[in-house]
Amino acid sequence: MATLLIADHDGAKLGDATAKALTAAALVGHPVDILVAGENVHAIAEAAARLDGVAKVLVADGATLANLLAEPLAELVVGLADRYAVIAAPASSAMKNALPRVAAKLDVMQISEVTAVVAPDTFERPIYAGNAIETVRSREPKLVMTIRGAAFTATASGDASAPIEAITAPGASAASQFLGADLTTSTRPELGSARIIVSGGRALGSAEKFDAVLAPLADKLGAAVGASRAAVDSGYAPNDLQVGQTGKVVAPELYIALGISGAIQHLAGMKDSKIIVAVNKDPDAPIFQIADYGLEEDLFTAVPAMLEALK
Structure with missing residues (x-):
């Protein structure tokens, strides 16, 4: 048997979370196939095929999968489930929407937000807003799990390319339809995959x-x-800039927290950052307990000083 890893993408390029989830999926010990579902996604499939260690890439290309709605994606995955012992996906918004439906249709328990692979049937995942780590041993006949990308390094891409197999996309679902998306655009790096993040809290006082x-x-x-x-x-x-338990979970090389006190909800989303720098004028702010470098200073004084030093 093998592992099926569902690729996360934005319709134009393969998401970094896929390469990180592949690292975790490979630790389970089975050959890993990647499923790329969407519309006009052959370039994405080619990128997935170049990831080291991929056995095969399955491509389901069709209009019904254009926006990765849960119903058609789950129908597709359930139809492939007999071939696989493990069905995994990055813990992205789209996959958090689809994977529980897959688990329900297969009548198995889902393991969510995996942060470590202890054994082929045993995994670690955070609970209580990241304040405790739960070790889960599953006896289900088929494993369905989402993988927290921040906990794993990305698998590298090589020159070799795994074989690509086209499969049939499912028909339209009557349960839901895509009406539209209002997306913010930015020239800055994407929050979930950025090497450096500058984050602000309520102490900034206003949107301006x-x-x-x-x-x-x-x-x-x-x-x-x-x-x-x-x-x-x-x-x-x-909302799309929110870091925390109910926002995005990040693990950049450098996380600069400006005017953030360090509530449990926020720490759950950024405490795995490699280096944490905190600026807060409250010496008792909880953020200082996990910061590698802490500056007890008003952020309106500290940030201009930082900019001056960076000239």
Whole structure:
């Protein structure tokens, strides 16, 4: 038997989370096939085929899969399930939507947000907002799991290319239809895969100050911009910038937290960052407990000083 890894992509390019999920999937010990589902995704399939260690790439190309709705994607995966012992996917929004449906149709328990592979049937995953790690041993006849990309390094791409096999896309689903998407665009790196993130909290005081303070520093460092839930709830930043348990889970090489106190919800989304720099004028802010470097200073004084030092 083998493992089926469902590729995460935006319709134009393969997501970094796929290469990270492949690293985890390979640790289970089975050959790994990658499923690329979508519309006009052959270039994405070719990129997936160049990832090291991939046995085969399956391509389901059709209009019904254009937006990775849960119903047609789940129907496709369930139809392939007999070939595989493990069905895995990155823990992205689209896959978190589709994989529970796959698990329900196969009548098995899903293992969510895997952060370590202990054995072929045993995995670690965070619980209680990341404050505890649960070790799960599954006795299900088929494993269905999502993989937290922040916990794994990406599999490298090579010159060799795995074979690509075209499969039939499912028909349209009557349960749901795609009406549209309102997406924000930015020239900065994507938050989930950025090497450096500059993140702001409620202490910035307003949306105008959020942009005025964070944007110059992020642009100078070539960084993505993030926000705490408090900043998002206050209207300082859009939802897609939220880092935390109910936002995006990130693990950049450098995470700069400006005016973020360090609530459990936020720490769950960024505490695996390689280096954490915290700026906060409250010496008792919880963020200092996990920061590698802490500066007890008003961020409106500290950030201009940083920019001056970076000239």
